[in-house]
Amino acid sequence: MFELKVVTHFAAAHQLKMVGEKCENLHGHNWKIEVCVGGNTLNNAGILVDFGELKSHVKEIMATLDHKFLNELDMFHDNPPSSEIIARYIARELQEKITYPEVSVTRVTAWESENACATYQFS
Numbered sequence: 001m002f003e004l005k006v007v008t009h010f011a012a013a014h015q016l017k018m019v020g021e022k023c024e025n026l027h028g029h030n031w032k033i034e035v036c037v038g039g040n041t042l043n044n045a046g047i048l049v050d051f052g053e054l055k056s057h058v059k060e061i062m063a064t065l066d067h068k069f070l071n072e073l074d075m076f077h078d079n080p081p082s083s084e085i086i087a088r089y090i091a092r093e094l095q096e097k098i099t100y101p102e103v104s105v106t107r108v109t110a111w112e113s114e115n116a117c118a119t120y121q122f123s
């Protein structure tokens with residue numbers, strides 16, 4: 001399988017209940033997001049999917065998160081905006097935007113600090 005990775009960032013605020021004092025207070029992160037898509041079939045140009053196209057999908061998804069108070073967004077209404085849930089949201093949104101049946105999102109990693117991240121994989 002071939003796998004492509006795109007790295008991007010967004011900045012936002014969130015508040016998580018019941019995970020310890022620090023996270024219960026309103027605070028922000030500069031999330032680093034790694035998005036991976038995979039597939040076995042390359043096109044005639046020898047590529048899986050055009051990076052430009054992939055980046056533009058990712059950019060659209062980042063625009064729904066960047067500079068927002070995540071707890072107030074519809075997609076986090078029933079699920080707290082933890083790094084885990086953010087990664088899953090991005091993975092699902094991106095999968096919907098990818099129109100090639102042979103290309104799928106393999107995993108999304110959300111880094112909330114330099115040394116802490118959560119990954120969502122479709123299994």
Ligand SMILES: [Zn+2]
Nearest residue numbers: 014023027029
């Ligand atoms: Zn946090």
